[in-house]
Amino acid sequence: MPSEKCRVTLKDIANKTGYTVNTISRALNNKNDISEQTKKYVKEVADSMGYINDSMAGSLRSGKTKTIAVILSDISNPHLAHQVKLIELSAIEYGYNTIILNTDENSQYERRAIISAYEKRVDGILICPVQQSEDNIRFLQSMNIPFVLIGRYFKNLDADAVLSDDIKAGYIATKHLIDKGFRKILFMSAQEYISSARERLEGYTKAHNEANLPIHNELIHSTNVKTGNAKEIMDSIIQSNINFDSVIAFSDMLAFEIKCALMCVCGNEADNIPIIGFDGVQSHLPLPFKYTSVGMDKDGWAKESTKLLFERIQYPTMHKKKIVRNVSLLNFDPVKGNDIT
């Protein structure tokens, strides 16, 4: 147990044992220039005194914090929360801690998050960039902290990235609906500066082109979609007499919101309007209704990006890598479970 009054330090152990702080430090860190006997003794005394390392003091000197930062839009999004959890588990295996910083898709907050990570001297950063501009990422580059982009990337920026194949994602979602006979597919996208939004739309277009079907611009909504306001947007679309028979949504959570909105307007008829989302949350969010999504396997980009980050930390000069992960159509059924097409 730690002393009642204050922190037990190396000095305290040194005083008690007669060794110097230096020896204590190296004994506790299992350095091999200390005799086993001394190590054992020192460790015992340290334990009995309830010594707990002060990571700040150590990091200040060594320059290493054994901590990585994960910067993303919103931890309260179930998809991201799950990914973060996986990242944390991975990081622990490498002996690292994780801190999470939210951007809320806001460049200013993102800038703050980057600064905050720098203040805390993290050894590396995983970041799903807001992308409103490239400034923040260039700023991050100038800091010389290893980082990996997750889920989104910049064309003109040579950086490590772990992405999903978003063109394919948009394509298979669209093709799936086209194959089923739907011709008026509403595409509810996010901000168009987001690379994954653009690429999914590209897939949407590709599928239409392949099927020799025209693209109706009124069906493509690249509005600033934030969770929580889908109802208003859907209402305005419906009020504008835009005709659609199916929907593709930028995320699963958005898809759920859209479904609610449709239920408000059409009641049970809403079931006739299929909605496909992205992210594949069904792997860890079993919900009592059927839904379809396009996504990676349940590990998403979490494991891969953590691995890449630690590679980068170890080999700072290694050539930059861009990893694109495969996606597939995921049909979730509460009875049958997941069915991957």
Add this chain to the structure above:
Amino acid sequence: MPSEKCRVTLKDIANKTGYTVNTISRALNNKNDISEQTKKYVKEVADSMGYINDSMAGSLRSGKTKTIAVILSDISNPHLAHQVKLIELSAIEYGYNTIILNTDENSQYERRAIISAYEKRVDGILICPVQQSEDNIRFLQSMNIPFVLIGRYFKNLDADAVLSDDIKAGYIATKHLIDKGFRKILFMSAQEYISSARERLEGYTKAHNEANLPIHNELIHSTNVKTGNAKEIMDSIIQSNINFDSVIAFSDMLAFEIKCALMCVCGNEADNIPIIGFDGVQSHLPLPFKYTSVGMDKDGWAKESTKLLFERIQYPTMHKKKIVRNVSLLNFDPVKGNDIT
């Protein structure tokens, strides 16, 4: 922009301006024994050099990290993720950062999390304790770090806590079903060492007693419920020929899982078996189906507990407070929205 090679330090600014590090430090921290002119000049130079504070070095000296830790079972649970987000937002208002540590309902991990928080010298801790034993919390007490229990408490332990009225929660869920004529209410609880689980069961019992209804022990399952294995448990219950006409589940996520399990077994008939969960996730998780839950308002214990923690940090000797928040029956309908009874 920060220098390409390394961190800009106070020393660098001192060298450039001719002042000492001391003056620079106090100028940047807006202390009032520095002339406005000097402050302005120093800040300009610091900005132009891209100076970013090294929080570790500062904290090491000052003993304050302006960081709190949130220790809970699993950030990937949507309910907790939402609460954590609210805590973070609150903390930022107080000028604090937040780190999150997961316990996975495992005492050993909880111990590690507490140690990790101590290593990082956090100024305070919000913790939803695993409760398998009191050891970890007593350990935490011995550390002299201000902390607030959230959602769960210990009878024999004088500690700050922000809780929900779980007896009432169990009571109104049960009464609601009894009033509707259900008589065989399956109670799917969590580990019985968890205070909220016990209290909800107490409410369940109370509602039965009040209605002069017997309690059937076979309907009460205090198994080690972790998300993800509800199906097996439900299967075994059904195989045992235990008869039930309705369900109360320890959490909303568990309720969703149980619903899926029932759909597997009874198909559409599952709709005739009402399931009530706890947590009230509907306030921030709009899903396209109706469900009922018992919970607090959407702020949950987040704001209140953060506030209490900062009170405690400010007044270490203040008498301990136990805050019990009200709960109500929440009916979510994708069309009508939330209806609070």
Add this chain to the structure above:
DNA sequence: TTGAAAGCGGTACCAA
């Protein structure tokens, strides 16, 4: 209003 120096609690480096 500013400067000089000590020190927070470790780790790194070199000498013994």
Add this chain to the structure above:
DNA sequence: TTGGTACCGCTTTCAA
């Protein structure tokens, strides 16, 4: 194998 000492970057204290 161990000890002595500088030092990480900042804040605090006291003197000027």
